[in-house]
Amino acid sequence: MKLELRKITKKFGDFTANDQIDLVVESGTVHALLGENGAGKSTLMNVLFGLYDADGGEILLDDETRVFAGPGDAMAAGIGMVHQHFMLVPVFTVAENVMLGHEQVRGPAKLLDLEAAREKVREISDRFGFHVDPDAMVEDLSVGAQQRVEIIKALSRDARVLILDEPTAVLTPQETDELLEIVGQLRDSGTAVVLITHKLREVKAIADTITVIRRGKVVGTAEPTASQEELASLMVGRDVSMTVDKDDATPGExxxxxxxxxxxxxxxxxxxxxxxxxxxxxxxxxxxxxxxxxxxxxxxxxxxxxxxxxxxxxxxxxxxxxxxxxxxxxxxxIGFVPEDRTEDGVVASFTVANNLILDLYDREPYSKRGAIDPGVVSRNAEEQVEKFDVRTTSTEALTGSLSGGNQQKVVLARELARxxxxxxxxxxxxxxxxxxxxxxxxxxxxxxxxxxxxxxxxxxxxxxxxxxxxxxxxxxxxxxxxxxxxxxxxxxxxxxxxxxxxxxxxx
Ligand SMILES: Nc1ncnc2c1ncn2[C@@H]1O[C@H](COP(=O)(O)OP(=O)(O)OP(=O)(O)O)[C@@H](O)[C@H]1O
Ligand SMILES: [Mg+2]
The missing domain is CATH 3.40.50.300 (P-loop containing nucleotide triphosphate hydrolases)
Incomplete structure (x- = not known):
């Protein structure tokens, strides 16, 4: 199935996250979507998947305009999405998660749905060599296995367009290779795949076409034969050194x-x-x-x-x-950057400014005699956001509204500031x-x-x-x-x- 996005625009308040984006993904190809943190990649995919209403533009499937009021519509039209942050329910089994959101019937007959879901999990699992047990509890699975469950979930509805938003970020190198193999198989069987990743090696390994977006706009396309340096500078808008210069350490005590x-x-x-x-x-x-x-x-x-x-x-x-x-x-x-930023790193419902002083809010200089000094808190936030190039509409924005990479930068900025x-x-x-x-x-x-x-x-x-x-x-x-x-x-x-x-x- 051919997918076409025409002039998609999405705003959050005054901020334009997607600015007239055009994208064409042919069936049987892998289209890599590249761009720096906060460029608007996940937003664009959420528009396509029916999670956000676009402020302008059109979605076409096989040259026909489609409107998706929600993910249910998008899935019914053959679109599957694996999200940047897992959306599985940890206390449900794999089969229950796969079934979630597309139960055919209610009441006692639901058991039949579950049996069908288990069968589906087994079938897809066998087809791709996933080794996922339909009755395993999701919370007991490794992140790699959870990622495979997300893919099974997307594929269980016969997706012909598959969106993968940073599927390899949490995977080991071995799991990544396995995943890329699966993406290749899907492509060969005619699926149109949109792959978002920051790992340029993966892009070069699997992509057929590459579109780069920066600050909400398409800034160019590239061939997979482009070097990592070329791709990097197209993404970031300047030369990026892929290796860090460092002197020998002079260790002390x-x-x-x-x-x-x-x-x-x-x-x-x-x-x-x-x-x-x-x-x-x-x-x-x-x-x-x-x-x-x-x-x-x-x-x-x-x-x-x-x-x-x-x-x-x-x-x-x-x-x-x-x-x-x-x-x-x-x-x-001790400065501590935890492995899982969404669980342990930031409080999504707090502002960026408050996350930047998470454990320090009751200390000088942020508080004096038990009262928070908003001026100091806000100046600190402006400074850190600037230093770490955190892309946010404001230091008062809720941290949960930031893109994945920008949330990570908030954690790093806070821990490295002390x-x-x-x-x-x-x-x-x-x-x-x-x-x-x-x-x-x-x-x-x-x-x-x-x-x-x-x-x-x-x-x-x-x-x-x-x-x-x-x-x-x-x-x-x-x-x-x-x-x-x-x-x-x-x-x-x-x-x-x-x-x-x-x-x-x-x-
Ligand atoms: N729900 C929201 N409310 C307000 N602003 C938002 C919301 N979602 C995203 N944004 C803003 O839109 C911009 C684009 O975010 P998006 O998540 O699409 O970036 P991304 O390209 O996926 O980045 P990353 O590589 O870090 O995942 C960000 O600057 C973010 O702050
Ligand atoms: Mg993203």
């Missing part, structure tokens, strides 16, 4: 000492962290690499005290952190555009050069190599080894599969 840290999953009794020990000096960056789910998240959280360790010790500049409150630990000079001894950042550039990644990497290196001890958890090897002075590789809750960034990718790959660890166990 050990700042963070982790000894024998052990975390146990309360339900399964599995050791998520198994006797982890290491040191990070002030002025160096330790990157924690590994296939997601091998204890990296728990490590970051256990250092701050977000999860409780059953054993071990964590000291910051000589002070024991374990057993203290998260707030006390933040006050001791005087730190230790920065712990999980997937710091997840969802950011190439220009913003360049900026954030520079800022992290600046912190290092100021003498801050930095721990970066990243499932992106490119990011690990760009930032690390030393790399800790984790497997099954343990550190396999800590190696230099000169270690080649193949060796890293082996270590991430546990190679060294197994030898140690055998010895």
């Amino acid at each position: 050990p700042m963070l000492r982790v000894e024998n840290l052990t975390v146990i999953d309360e339900d399964t009794r599995i050791k998520l962290l198994d006797g982890v020990s290491f040191e990070v000096r002030g002025g160096e960056i330790l990157a924690v690499a590994g296939v997601q789910g091998n204890g990296q998240t728990e490590l970051a959280e256990a250092i701050l005290g977000v999860v409780d360790a059953v054993e071990g010790s964590v000291t910051l500049d000589g002070t024991e952190l374990m057993g203290r409150s998260i707030r006390d630990n933040l006050d001791a000079g 005087d730190l001894k230790l920065l712990i950042a999980s997937q710091p550039t997840r969802g950011l555009d190439v220009g913003s990644i360049e900026f954030v990497h520079k800022r992290i290196i600046e912190e290092r050069d100021k003498g801050v001890a930095v721990v970066i958890v990243s499932s992106e090897l490119d990011e690990v190599y760009a930032l690390a002075d030393r790399i800790a590789v984790m497997y099954h809750g343990r550190i396999v080894d800590i190696v230099s960034p000169d270690t080649d990718r193949d060796t890293m790959g082996l270590m991430m599969a546990g190679a060294h660890g197994d030898e140690e166990e055998a010895a």
